[in-house]
Amino acid sequence: xxxxITRRSFLSNSGRAAVGLGLASLMNIPPFLKxxxxxxxxxxxxxxxxxxxxxxxxxxxxxxxxxxxxxxRGTADANRKFLAMPMDxxxxxxxxxxxADTVPINYPYAVRLGNGFATLNPALRxxxxxxxxxxxxxxxxxxxxxxxxxxxDSEQYWEKGADGTSTGQKVSNGIWYRTIVExxxxxxxxxxxVSLQSNMPASLRGEQPMTNLxxxxxxxxxxxxxxxxxxxxxxxxxxxxxxxxxxxxxPSKDNRPMVHNLGVQFRDTLxxxxxxxxxxxxxxxxxxxxxxxxxxxxxxxxxxxxxxGTTPAQYRVGSGGYGFLSNIRNCAQLLNSTDAxxxxxxxxxxxxxxxxxxxxxxxxxxxxxxxxxxxxxxRVGAAYYVTMSEFGRTSLENDSQGTDHAESSVMYVAGGSVxxxxxxxxxxxxxxxxxxxxxxxxxxxxxxxxxxxDTNVGxxxxxxxxxxxxxxxxxxxxxxxxxxxxxxxxxYANEGAEHLLNGGxxxxxxxxxxxxxx
Numbered sequence: 001x002x003x004x005i006t007r008r009s010f011l012s013n014s015g016r017a018a019v020g021l022g023l024a025s026l027m028n029i030p031p032f033l034k035x036x037x038x039x040x041x042x043x044x045x046x047x048x049x050x051x052x053x054x055x056x057x058x059x060x061x062x063x064x065x066x067x068x069x070x071x072x073r074g075t076a077d078a079n080r081k082f083l084a085m086p087m088d089x090x091x092x093x094x095x096x097x098x099x100a101d102t103v104p105i106n107y108p109y110a111v112r113l114g115n116g117f118a119t120l121n122p123a124l125r126x127x128x129x130x131x132x133x134x135x136x137x138x139x140x141x142x143x144x145x146x147x148x149x150x151x152x153d154s155e156q157y158w159e160k161g162a163d164g165t166s167t168g169q170k171v172s173n174g175i176w177y178r179t180i181v182e183x184x185x186x187x188x189x190x191x192x193x194v195s196l197q198s199n200m201p202a203s204l205r206g207e208q209p210m211t212n213l214x215x216x217x218x219x220x221x222x223x224x225x226x227x228x229x230x231x232x233x234x235x236x237x238x239x240x241x242x243x244x245x246x247x248x249x250x251p252s253k254d255n256r257p258m259v260h261n262l263g264v265q266f267r268d269t270l271x272x273x274x275x276x277x278x279x280x281x282x283x284x285x286x287x288x289x290x291x292x293x294x295x296x297x298x299x300x301x302x303x304x305x306x307x308x309g310t311t312p313a314q315y316r317v318g319s320g321g322y323g324f325l326s327n328i329r330n331c332a333q334l335l336n337s338t339d340a341x342x343x344x345x346x347x348x349x350x351x352x353x354x355x356x357x358x359x360x361x362x363x364x365x366x367x368x369x370x371x372x373x374x375x376x377x378x379r380v381g382a383a384y385y386v387t388m389s390e391f392g393r394t395s396l397e398n399d400s401q402g403t404d405h406a407e408s409s410v411m412y413v414a415g416g417s418v419x420x421x422x423x424x425x426x427x428x429x430x431x432x433x434x435x436x437x438x439x440x441x442x443x444x445x446x447x448x449x450x451x452x453x454d455t456n457v458g459x460x461x462x463x464x465x466x467x468x469x470x471x472x473x474x475x476x477x478x479x480x481x482x483x484x485x486x487x488x489x490x491x492y493a494n495e496g497a498e499h500l501l502n503g504g505x506x507x508x509x510x511x512x513x514x515x516x517x518x
Contacts, residue, residue, distance in 0.1 A: 041479030042183035043192075047417075048335040049342045049478060050328070050385040051176065053201060054376075055155065056350030058389035060409035061450070061460060062373055064140045064425050065119045067110045068093055071395070071442025071450045079395045079450060079458055082366040083357055083403070085110040085121060093119065100128040105306070105314055108369045113138065117439065118425040123374035126316075126381035127412070136384065136414045137517040139469055140424035141449070143408030143462040144168075145506055147391060151351070151405075154390035159202035161467055161489045171490070173206035176342045178488045179474055181208060189339040196327040196345045203344070216273050216330045281333065290316065296382075297329040298322060321379035328383050341478070349376055350389060354400040366401065384414035386473065388466065395450035395458035407452055408462040411469055413517055417477060423515050424464050432503035433510045438463065461509075467491055468500045468514045476518035 041047075065085050066072050073084040087093055088109035091101075096116035103111055103125050110119035111128065118140070120127060130136040146164030148154045153164070161175030162168030176193055186192040186208055193210040195201050200212035282303075283296040290306045298304035299322040304315045317325065324347050331343035349372070358370035368374075380387060392409030429435045440461075442448030452459035467489050475485045486493035492500050499506055503513030 040183060040481045040484050042179065042484075043185035043189075043339075043341050043479075045479040047477050047479055048340070049176075049344075049473065050331045050335070051203065051342070051344035052328070052380075052383060052385055052387045053155070053159070053203070053344070053346040054350050054380070054387055054389035055151075055346055055348040056352070056389070057151065057154075057391045057393055057405055058350045058376075058409050059352060059356065059373060059393040059403050060140060060389075061392070061395055062356070062368075062403075063121055063124065063377065063410045064113070064138055064422070065110050065121060066117065066425060066439060066441075066449070067119050068117055069439070069441045069448065069450065071448050080397050082359060082401045083368055083397045085119070085368045093117075100131045102128045102132075105316070108367070113422050113425075115422050115426045115428075117427050118422045121374065121377050122369045123377035124381040126378075127384070130384060130414055131420055134420040135416060135418050136412065136420050137418050137515070138422045138425070139411040139413065139464060139515065139517070140422070141408045141460055141462055142411045142424070142464040142466045142469060143391065144465055144467070145509070147407050147462075149391065149405040151390060156202055158388055158390055158466065161470060161491075163465075163467075163491070167490075174201070174203035175470060175488065176203045176344070177206035177208075177210060179478060179480065180210070180342060181206060182480065182484050182488055183341075185339075185341060186210070191334065191338045191340045193342045194331070194334050194338075194340050195343065196330055201344070201346065204342075213273075281329070283329070297325040299326050317378055317382055318375055320375060321382070324379050325382060328385075347376065347379060347383075352393070352402050353398065353404060354402040356397075356402045359401045380412070384412065386414075386470075387412045392460050395460055407459040408464075409460070411466060413469065413473065415477075417518055419517050421515075421517070423517075424512075430512060432512050433463070436510060463510060464512050464515070465498075465500055465506075468512070469517070471500055472514045472516075472518055 062083060062085070067085065067087050071079055073080060086109050091109070091112065093110070093112060094116050095112075097112070097114045099114045100120065101112045103122060105125065107122045107125065109122065111122050111125060112119055113131070118138070127136055131138070144157060144163040146168070148157065148164045157163055157168055159174055160171040161178070162171040180186050180193045191211055193204045195204055195210070195212045196216070197212065198214055200210065204210040204212070285294045285296050286292050294306055294316070295303040298317055301315070301319065304317055304319075304322070305313050306316045307314045324345065327345040331345060334340045334343050352373050356371060356373045358367040360366070388411055389409050392406050393403035394406040398404055424438060426438050428438060430438050439449045440447075442450060449461050450458055452461050471485055471489050471492055474480045474488055475482065480488060482492070489500070491498040495501050497506075499511050499513055501513055503511050505511070
């Protein structure tokens with residue numbers, strides 16, 4: 001039977017697992033873990049998390065767009081000639097309504113975010129109802145100190161909760177891994193942290209095993225039985241064989257303990273994902289941004305066409321996003337149906353050096369609301385939760401209608417306990433920055449927020465350290481104590497220099513600190 005559910009209720013409820021299941025797993029806690037578990041409430045407060053990594057460097061200026069900044073599209077100092085999102089000629093973009101505009105699927109203009117300055121790319125139109133319901137924080141100009149423009153290095157820093165300084169380079173395991181291990185949840189729960197992608201992300205890597213699945217349907221990799229019936233002889237035989245193998249002694253070398261734990265974990269969870277709900281569950285939107293009965297997570301053209309009978313067909317996501325949305329659905333189902341507290345996935349394709357928008361070379365005109373970047377944004381707009389990308393891209397477009405590696409970008413945080421708002425893209429004085437404007441506009445010279453403090457080539461100025469965003473989520477949502485957070489993100493233990501909690505000057509850059517999004 002199909003699940004009829006609103007987009008907002010899915011977002012609010014998908015991270016709630018059965019409390020009894022979680023508490024039942026805590027009956028026999030090893031003594032050395034009691035301090036960690038007693039110190040915070042990670043894993044036992046019924047709070048969960050989905051993360052999404054946007055690999056390739058997402059152009060934040062084409063997500064959350066400062067259309068009123070003269071350096072964005074001004075004739076004297078236009079950074080974006082072909083990439084600039086047009087403004088609706090009948091809309092007052094300086095009006096502050098407090099609500100994001102809801103627009104039709106083919107809307108070609110920047111979408112107001114309600115603060116009189118910031119706008120969304122129209123490909124992110126799915127985010128407007130979530131923002132207006134109070135469940136989405138839009139965080140612009142997020143980055144880290146000593147940023148690397150190397151994809152590999154910068155991904156590692158973000159996923160390890162570090163920065164590009166010598167201290168940050170020494171961090172050796174993932175931020176979500178440390179969060180789970182700090183609680184001790186992983187020692188008594190086989191599925192504590194799970195990623196759904198081709199390889200285990202750095203954010204979940206560490207000495208102890210977490211779980212990475214390329215596909216829910218392929219989890220039973222042995223393929224020797226299909227029934228969960230305890231009388232099934234094939235099933236009993238293979239489980240007995242796994243038990244026997246796990247009882248064999250092993251030498252204390254070559255990471256054998258980790259390999260052994262992986263075998264135990266596999267044995268204990270072999271049946272978990274064989275439940276039919278993981279394979280056939282479908283969720284439909286009721287009372288959302290689309291006609292009632294629209295699939296929340298389409299995995300085919302038939303499920304994706306939002307208005308049947310239209311010519312040409314109107315698709316909400318497009319075929320390239322079906323696998324990604326299936327992973328998001330499965331992440332949420334894992335949080336609902338298992339003891340996992342953190343799940344996540346990735347979306348690639350963001351390295352948009354060329355052809356970022358639709359471009360007609362014959363007429364030398366562009367359609368900024370269409371093209372490769374817009375296609376990716378539609379997938380993000382349909383997903384929500386916590387999104388990150390290794391760096392942003394240049395404010396100045398290149399000669400190939402694309403953008404190059406730069407500094408800060410945008411993060412999105414969504415959920416039932418999130419305080420909605422726009423951060424880092426408004427004109428209101430921020431007391432943590434000594435009354436300075438959040439967004440300093442250019443005046444025809446290469447300055448203002450679209451340019452970093454140490455260059456004039458158009459690197460978006462950083463005012464938010466991404467670790468402040470993740471730290472607030474780990475403490476206020478997942479339930480870590482401040483002492484635990486100081487160990488999970490070591491920079492929190494050095495507030496006098498890092499200013500992740502209360503904000504301040506980091507070298508010559510003013511940092512806001514935590515934003516109050518939870």
